Amino acid sequence: MQLIDSFGRTVNYVRLSVTDRCDLRCIYCMAEEMTFLPRQEVLSIEEFTSLGRAFVELGVTKLRITGGEPLVRKGTIELLQNLGQLPGLQELCLTTNGTHLTQYARAIRDAGVKRINISLDSLNPEHFRRLTRFGDLDQVLAGIKAAQHAGLKIKLNCVALKHYNADEVPALVQFAVDEGMDISFIEEMPLGKINDHGRAAEYISSDELRTRLSRDYSLLPHEHSHAHAGPSRYWQIAGFNSRIGFISPHSHNFCGSCNRVRVTATGRLLLCLGNEHSVDLRAQLRAENYSEAALRAHIVNAMQHKPEKHFFDLQEEPQIVRFMNMTGG
Numbered sequence: 001m002q003l004i005d006s007f008g009r010t011v012n013y014v015r016l017s018v019t020d021r022c023d024l025r026c027i028y029c030m031a032e033e034m035t036f037l038p039r040q041e042v043l044s045i046e047e048f049t050s051l052g053r054a055f056v057e058l059g060v061t062k063l064r065i066t067g068g069e070p071l072v073r074k075g076t077i078e079l080l081q082n083l084g085q086l087p088g089l090q091e092l093c094l095t096t097n098g099t100h101l102t103q104y105a106r107a108i109r110d111a112g113v114k115r116i117n118i119s120l121d122s123l124n125p126e127h128f129r130r131l132t133r134f135g136d137l138d139q140v141l142a143g144i145k146a147a148q149h150a151g152l153k154i155k156l157n158c159v160a161l162k163h164y165n166a167d168e169v170p171a172l173v174q175f176a177v178d179e180g181m182d183i184s185f186i187e188e189m190p191l192g193k194i195n196d197h198g199r200a201a202e203y204i205s206s207d208e209l210r211t212r213l214s215r216d217y218s219l220l221p222h223e224h225s226h227a228h229a230g231p232s233r234y235w236q237i238a239g240f241n242s243r244i245g246f247i248s249p250h251s252h253n254f255c256g257s258c259n260r261v262r263v264t265a266t267g268r269l270l271l272c273l274g275n276e277h278s279v280d281l282r283a284q285l286r287a288e289n290y291s292e293a294a295l296r297a298h299i300v301n302a303m304q305h306k307p308e309k310h311f312f313d314l315q316e317e318p319q320i321v322r323f324m325n326m327t328g329g
């Protein structure tokens with residue numbers, strides 16, 4: 001079985017956002033005051049497990065657990081353990097802000113996760129606090145160490161904002177090189193209404209960052225990522241083990257090769273990051289006459305609603321009202 005949308009794209013990658021809650025409030029992701037979902041609206045660990053099983057039976061080979069901050073939810077490790085046992089699943093991944101990795105890194109690896117993404121926007125403690133509103137850089141650096149010791153392969157994620165951390169991009173790359181990790185820079189996306197900064201004023205393009213980095217490093221296009229699906233375009237840093245990725249939803253639209261869908265914490269299947277098209281899977285999971293076959297059929301039908309592409313306009317009010325913590329980045 002395979003999931004194929006009406007434009008012929010195969011969907012084999014699903015991100016599950018297991019909570020909208022977080023212990024940080026990154027300025028590009030959340031407003032300062034956030035109202036979080038009542039718990040009964042959020043899918044249970046059993047419901048997420050059923051969803052994961054359904055997707056894998058439909059040919060999905062990669063699942064990513066994200067949020068919100070997935071490690072603030074009790075039960076995330078149990079979910080990883082459940083999903084790690086699904087026959088047919090080739091990759092189980094996690095995206096985290098790193099604050100709880102000293103506690104959970106080993107359990108994450110033992111559940112079958114091999115690669116994790118950790119967000120790191122600054123190596124300056126004060127700037128880090130400003131970007132996350134109250135984050136403690138040392139806690140995250142300790143989490144990165146713990147993940148390395150556990151044998152997890154790490155990719156760092158950094159949302160680059162022109163007047164906040166763009167000047168730190170070379171230092172972040174140097175850190176990744178020193179630690180033998182990959183690093184991706186993400187253009188900020190207009191998801192949800194934030195009050196901290198103007199998104200247009202903080203925009204800096206991937207090409208500008210890459211030009212700056214080319215002064216210090218010789219960057220070789222990583223052919224596979226340029227030719228195949230996925231929003232990240234990678235450059236190998238000549239002479240080192242690290243790669244630099246650029247996720248450029250504004251400057252290099254990646255819709256043509258999109259292979260992914262997302263599920264929110266409430267079980268809404270989002271067919272596109274930059275559109276509101278969605279299908280309610282929670283109603284199926286909680287239906288009196290629930291059956292695995294009916295759930296699978298619902299997911300197959302949902303693919304017909306996947307839009308061809310997204311369009312982000314920096315100058316206008318956000319057309320997408322949901323925040324990234326709802327979306328599952």
Ligand code: SAM
Pocket residue numbers: 022028029066067068069070095096097117118119157158159186187188189190191324325328329
């Ligand atoms: N809490 C975890 C973390 O921070 O890694 C996982 C969830 S977070 C929503 C996933 C990713 O989305 C992070 O790398 C974060 O930097 C990114 N992100 C959040 N809001 C964004 C936005 N408005 N534009 C671009 N990326 C964003």
Ligand code: SF4
Pocket residue numbers: 022023024025026029030067068069097119324325
């Ligand atoms: Fe939390 Fe991640 Fe959003 Fe930052 S980006 S507020 S860590 S969910």
